[in-house]
Amino acid sequence: MMQDQIPENKRPYEQAYFPAKPNKFVLFMHTFLPWQIIRFAALNLKIVRLLMKGH
Amino acid sequence: MWISNEQFLGDLGMGAMHLEQGGYTMHSKSFAESIFAERDIRWIVGAHVKQVEAGKVEYELLDSTFHEQSFDFAMLIPPFAGQEMKAFDASGEDITSTIFAPSGYMKVDADYTPKPYAEWSADDWPKKLQNPTYSNMFAVGIAFAPPHQISQPRKSPNDTLITPAPPRTGMPSATMARAVAENIVDMINGVSDTPTRTASMAQMGAACIASTGKDFFTGTAAAMTVYPVVPDYAKFPDTGRDQSLTSGEVGLGAQWIKHTLHHLFIYKAKLKPFWSVIPE
Ligand SMILES: Cc1cc2nc3c(=O)[nH]c(=O)nc-3n(C[C@H](O)[C@H](O)[C@H](O)COP(=O)(O)OP(=O)(O)OC[C@H]3O[C@@H](n4cnc5c(N)ncnc54)[C@H](O)[C@@H]3O)c2cc1C
Numbered sequence: 001m002m003q004d005q006i007p008e009n010k011r012p013y014e015q016a017y018f019p020a021k022p023n024k025f026v027l028f029m030h031t032f033l034p035w036q037i038i039r040f041a042a043l044n045l046k047i048v049r050l051l052m053k054g055h
Numbered sequence: 056m057w058i059s060n061e062q063f064l065g066d067l068g069m070g071a072m073h074l075e076q077g078g079y080t081m082h083s084k085s086f087a088e089s090i091f092a093e094r095d096i097r098w099i100v101g102a103h104v105k106q107v108e109a110g111k112v113e114y115e116l117l118d119s120t121f122h123e124q125s126f127d128f129a130m131l132i133p134p135f136a137g138q139e140m141k142a143f144d145a146s147g148e149d150i151t152s153t154i155f156a157p158s159g160y161m162k163v164d165a166d167y168t169p170k171p172y173a174e175w176s177a178d179d180w181p182k183k184l185q186n187p188t189y190s191n192m193f194a195v196g197i198a199f200a201p202p203h204q205i206s207q208p209r210k211s212p213n214d215t216l217i218t219p220a221p222p223r224t225g226m227p228s229a230t231m232a233r234a235v236a237e238n239i240v241d242m243i244n245g246v247s248d249t250p251t252r253t254a255s256m257a258q259m260g261a262a263c264i265a266s267t268g269k270d271f272f273t274g275t276a277a278a279m280t281v282y283p284v285v286p287d288y289a290k291f292p293d294t295g296r297d298q299s300l301t302s303g304e305v306g307l308g309a310q311w312i313k314h315t316l317h318h319l320f321i322y323k324a325k326l327k328p329f330w331s332v333i334p335e
Contacts, residue, residue: 013098015098016091016095016097017086019089019091021092021093031307033307035306036306037308039307040307040309042308043278043304046302047262049299050262051260051335
């Protein structure tokens with residue numbers, strides 16, 4: 001593909017060329033209910049620990 | 056397009072943070088750039104917005120070059136600013152400079168000695184949020200004068216300071232407010248002559264949930280936790296932070312937390328039964 005067919009910021013050496021991008025599995029896990037229920041619980045726990053340290 | 060005075064994306068006004076991702080301890084620059092690139096948002100950093108006109112914003116970069124960005128819709132967040140208040144003592148003498156820093160924020164028990172970035176320490180940050188001259192004056196949240204920024208300050212050759220102000224988000228602001236309110240109650244009731252509780256931003260954490268899609272089943276949010284807000288390199292030499300409490304992730308679970316906090320805080324603001332047990 002010619003470079004001018006790629007959006008400008010995604011071409012080689014442009015800013016969006018460098019960052020890590022999530023693959024399909026990672027994107028799927030972002031909204032996969034069983035995993036997100038675990039993450040919800042884990043995040044709540046982390047926030048409670050933060051509250052206990054700072055108060 | 057995202058325009059920011061941060062030195063890099065993910066600085067967040069607190070000199071960035073490190074988080075665990077995929078087996079690596081990663082800098083928040085990588086985390087933020089990944090989120091922006093995934094969502095096709097471009098960014099201009101190290102930029103100071105000079106002027107906004109209909110459909111056009113003008114900004115200065117760190118090299119003192121000036122640029123323009125056109126827009127159909129823009130959301131601008133002005134920099135934090137103190138109030139232009141004047142203070143006078145009982146005899147009518149102007150005591151503004153005793154109470155307020157030149158920025159308009161109230162002076163509290165911070166170390167305001169000007170020093171270079173390399174000498175900044177977590178200890179510079181105020182603990183009791185009490186004015187050193189007038190012991191019955193306190194300032195919390197955005198109102199207190201920070202000793203300095205948290206991010207490394209940078210200036211353009213034109214002498215324009217291009218650096219984000221220290222964030223004083225809801226959680227730290229409310230934590231300070233509670234500690235100070237309880238101290239004032241004790242001082243009024245004669246329990247103590249001086250404040251006994253402390254709430255330094257160098258000894259407290261913060262959680263920030265940024266929504267990236269609000270649907271209850273397909274939405275996501277970026278959840279970030281950090282401890283302490285002001286990095287303490289004496290205690291945590293590697294990253295300035297306790298990495299077991301400093302994290303960032305994107306997901307639906309974080310969006311549920313955003314929903315939960317939304318309802319909890321509105322409930323609390325309405326002072327409904329047991330509101331006071333809801334944490335800040
Ligand atoms: C767009 C935006 C989004 C944000 N999102 C989040 C978020 O998702 N999570 C989070 O934790 N934080 C968030 N914050 C930050 C959070 O809102 C603030 O940090 C917090 O409200 C600061 O609390 P405060 O009490 O210090 O100041 P404020 O909430 O600003 O309270 C100051 C009060 O003083 C009053 N006042 C000002 N001048 C005078 C005067 N002369 N006389 C009398 N009263 C006066 C003002 O009207 C105001 O009510 C956000 C901020 C903004 C701007």
